[in-house]
Amino acid sequence: MTPVGGDLQDRVLGGWYGRIAGNMLGKPVEQGEYxxxxxxxxxxxxxxALPLTDYLPEPADEADARALxxxxxSCVRGRIHGSCRDxxxxxxxxxxxxxxxxxFAFTTEEVGELWLLRLPYLQTFTAERAAYRNLANGLKPxxxxxxxNPYQEWIGALIRxxxxxxxxxxxxxRAAFLARRDAVLSHTGNGVYGAMWAAALVAAAFTAPGARxxxxxxxxxxxxxSRLSRTVRRAVSLHEAGLSREEALATLDEETAGLGWIHTVPNAAVISAGLLYGDGDFTRTLALTVRGGLDTDSNGATAGSVAGVLCGAAAIPARWKDPLEDRVRSAVFGFDGVRISELAARTVELAEE
Structure with missing residues (x-):
C-alpha cells in the first residue's frame, strides 16, 4: 500500500517533528519512580499550565527545579533552541x-557494528548498554x-x-520484520514485540483513518x-467501554504492577491511552501521553511520531515546531546539528525505494 493523497513528504516530516517534540515535552519529568x-x-x-498545550513551563520554585x-x-518553553540530545x-x-x-537487507550483526562505530558507549542505557558491552567483548547476536542483561523486556528496542x-x-x-531484526541485538520477548508493535503502528498511521x-x-x-498484546487490547477495550482516561490508566497500572517504569508493557499501555484519548488531536495526544507518566520522553516520542504521521507536519501547531529551529543535537558521530528537514528528506528517499 502507498500513502493516501501523495503527501508522503509531509507525513514523514510530521513523524520526525512529532517524535522530537514529544521527546522534548517529556524529558524534564523522565523519572517514573518520582x-x-x-x-x-x-x-x-x-x-x-493545565490544560497542557505547549512545552512544559519553567519550574515555579527551587524544589521543582531540583526534582526535574x-x-x-533546554527543554522548557522559552528556552528551547533546537532539540536537546537524547x-x-x-x-x-x-x-x-x-x-x-x-x-533493507541489513543484518543484526551490522546493527551492532554500527553501534560500535557511531554511538558512544556512555550514551547507551539499560539493555543497549549491556548489548554494547557484549559486542565489545566479542559476543554475537x-x-x-x-x-x-536483566533489561531484555525494557523499552529500549521500542524507541528504536x-x-x-x-x-x-x-x-x-514489513516494518515489524525490520524492527525485529534490529531489536534482537539487545532484547527478547515483549522487548522485541514492543519494537515490532511500534514500527507497525507508525507504518499503519500512513494509511489508517485514525489512531484506533x-x-x-x-x-x-x-x-x-503475549502480555504486550493483551495489555494494548485492554487499553482499547477500556476506552471503548467509556471509562475516563484516569480510570483507564488506574486499571492498567493495577494490571501491570511490578513490571517497573521502564518496562515495555506498561509504557505501551500509556502510549495506547494517549493515542486513544488524544482523539486525533496532535497537541492533546502529546499532552495526555506525557501526563500518563512512566518513561515520559520515550512515550511522548512514540505517540508524537504516530500523531505526526497521522496529521502531517503542516497540521502540527507552530508552537511545537518553531522552537526546534529545524535542528537536532545528536550523539551519533557525524550527525550533530543535522536539520530535521534533511533527516525527513533522506527518510522519504528510502521509503520511495
Whole structure:
C-alpha cells in the first residue's frame, strides 16, 4: 500500500517533528519512580499550565527545579533552541544511517557494528548498554541480548523502531520484520514485540483513518497471547467501554504492577491511552501521553511520531515546531546539528525505494 493523497513528504516530516517534540515535552519529568501522574499534574497546576498545550513551563520554585532532570533548562518553553540530545532521537538517526548504509537487507550483526562505530558507549542505557558491552567483548547476536542483561523486556528496542515505520509507509508487517531484526541485538520477548508493535503502528498511521485503526493493525504483527498484546487490547477495550482516561490508566497500572517504569508493557499501555484519548488531536495526544507518566520522553516520542504521521507536519501547531529551529543535537558521530528537514528528506528517499 502507498500513502493516501501523495503527501508522503509531509507525513514523514510530521513523524520526525512529532517524535522530537514529544521527546522534548517529556524529558524534564523522565523519572517514573518520582514523577507520577499526580506529581506531573501538580507541577502543571503550580505553573498554571493545565490544560497542557505547549512545552512544559519553567519550574515555579527551587524544589521543582531540583526534582526535574537537569536537561530541563533546554527543554522548557522559552528556552528551547533546537532539540536537546537524547537517545530517543539518537536511535532514529542511527536507524536512518543503518538503512542508508546497509539497505533493507541489513543484518543484526551490522546493527551492532554500527553501534560500535557511531554511538558512544556512555550514551547507551539499560539493555543497549549491556548489548554494547557484549559486542565489545566479542559476543554475537543473539547472545548479545541474553548474556548478563536483566533489561531484555525494557523499552529500549521500542524507541528504536520508528524509522522502520517511516520507511515502510502502509506496510506494517514489513516494518515489524525490520524492527525485529534490529531489536534482537539487545532484547527478547515483549522487548522485541514492543519494537515490532511500534514500527507497525507508525507504518499503519500512513494509511489508517485514525489512531484506533492504527492500533488495531499494529496488534496483528505480534502474538495475541503475549502480555504486550493483551495489555494494548485492554487499553482499547477500556476506552471503548467509556471509562475516563484516569480510570483507564488506574486499571492498567493495577494490571501491570511490578513490571517497573521502564518496562515495555506498561509504557505501551500509556502510549495506547494517549493515542486513544488524544482523539486525533496532535497537541492533546502529546499532552495526555506525557501526563500518563512512566518513561515520559520515550512515550511522548512514540505517540508524537504516530500523531505526526497521522496529521502531517503542516497540521502540527507552530508552537511545537518553531522552537526546534529545524535542528537536532545528536550523539551519533557525524550527525550533530543535522536539520530535521534533511533527516525527513533522506527518510522519504528510502521509503520511495
Amino acid at each position: 514523577w507520577t501522574r499526580a506529581r506531573i499534574d501538580a507541577y502543571l497546576r503550580r505553573t498554571a 532532570r537537569p536537561e530541563w533548562q 537517545d530517543d532521537v539518537d536511535y532514529a538517526v542511527l536507524g536512518l544511517h543503518l538503512l542508508e548504509t546497509h539497505g 543473539p547472545l548479545t541480548a541474553t548474556y548478563d 523502531a520508528d524509522v522502520f515505520g517511516w520507511t515502510c509507509p502502509g506496510d506494517p508487517h 485503526a492504527a492500533l488495531d493493525t499494529a496488534l496483528t504483527v505480534i502474538p495475541a497471547s
